[in-house]
Amino acid sequence: MSPSTPAAPTHTELRHPLTVRNGSATFIIALASLMMANLAPFIMTALGGLGFDIIESGNILTWALLASAATGLGSARLASGNRRRLLAIVGLAIATVAFGLSSVLTSPAAAVSGLIIGGAGIGAAISTSGAALAALRNPNRVSAASGLVNRILVTIILAVIPVLGITQGSVFGTLALISLAGLTLASWLPNTPEHAAPVEVTTSLKIAEPRRITIAGIALLIVFPLWGASEDAIWTMAPVLGDAVGISEQSLGFTLSLAAAGGILGMLLVTVFGNRLGRAIPLTIALVGGGVLKICIGFNTDSILLAALIICINTIYASAFALYLGTAAGLDARGRWSGPLIGAYLVGSSFAPLIGSALIDALGITTFTLITGLTSFAVIVPTVFVARASIAAERALAKSAPATA
Secondary structure (H helix, E strand, O other), X not given: OOOOOOOOOOHXXXXXXXXXXXXXXXXXXXXXXXXXXHOHHHHHHXXXXXXXXXXXXXXXXXXXXXXXXXXXXXOHHHHOOOOHHHHHHHHHHHHHHHHHHHHHOOOHHHHHHHHHHHHHHHHHHHHHHHHHHHOEOOHHHHHHHHHHHHHHHHHHHHHHHHHHOOOHHHHHHHHHHHHHHHHHHHHHOOOOOOOOOOOOEEOOOOEEHHHHHHHHHHHHHHHHHHHHHHHHHHHHOHHHHHHHHOOOHHHHHHHHHHHHHHHHHHHHHHHHHOOOOOOHXXXXXXXXXXXXXXXXXXXXXXXXXXHHHHHHHHHHHHHHHHHHHHHHHHHOOOOOOHHHHHHHHHHHXXXXXXXXXXXXXXXXXXXXXXXHHHHHHHOHHHHHHHHHHXXXXXXXXHHHHHHHO
16 A cells, blocks of 8 residues: 555444544434423323313324424435534424423413424434434444433433423423523534445345345334334323322322333443344343233233333333434444434324323223233344344445445
8 A cells, every 4th residue: 555545444433433522412412302202291291281181182292293203204314414413403493492482382272383393393303313323433332322311311300390390381391491402512413424335245145235224224214113102102101001000190200200210221231232242132132021011011900010010111112222223323324224213213102192092092901001012022023134234234334444445
């Protein structure tokens, strides 16, 4: 190699190192992107305080989450390019103003409009934070670290809001403050790595890697929201499940806070082990365990046991969520699949309140939890396929470094 010939990038140079600046921006904006889903039980309560019944509240929350999902999916291509930061700034600015107005407006219709517009704005956080995760090294560990920050802050928020009172002001105001925090950090989001597309052929599978990545990516965008809908249906319907066994509003808030804290353990496990355990086996264990526990809720009549089940389910959910994000980020360093992933997730999540309330009303709690549990089992096979493809894509990206140089 002559002195003027640029050195080929190594595997670690293909993605950016995690720093305080790009990490804080990515993690806080990721927190903002999922805060509506995390606060779903409280949003349902706040909407009830505005005079809406459970079906109406579920419909409103569904539309707000769908607005987020639509914006996230629609802006995914832009988020994987060089206008990632501008997209985040515009979307989070809209979300901050809209959520802020919805927290203080006295008209129920105006408050609901603010919630839905804010949801649309937060869609930019969904695509930009998802794409940014793929730009950082070690997708498993970075996704888990992002989730760890999310779980810690959500745990605190879920504990504080019931103390303040679950009201329009406290719940919607929290959404506005988180959006504002993301807005102030948006200019620090990491850019797309220069060498991002794997070009090698996975010889063991005898299939062109780009084609396999595309198939796996599409499968992931279908599987993840299906699984997410089953998980968030349990989470969103927690007040209904709690009422059935006699849990008070304060106790339920404490339980949800502990459940978020349980998620910290799940994220820690993924953070510590990184890629050492791969993705297929841990995801399979999580899906089986989560499915069994969701089914158990339907046969439970004890308030303490219900609280324990919700905590365990959320612990498993958190680790699986991080692994799914790591899987998407591993498929493409540009964020081509991790960018729209949360948007796709929220498509499923947005229907969780509607589906959950409808199933419980029509079929009862036992059948509702059985359906959500079986969903976890149904997605195991495609999840394993996608997880294996993701690991293969990372190896191909590493091998492609000399070729792309």
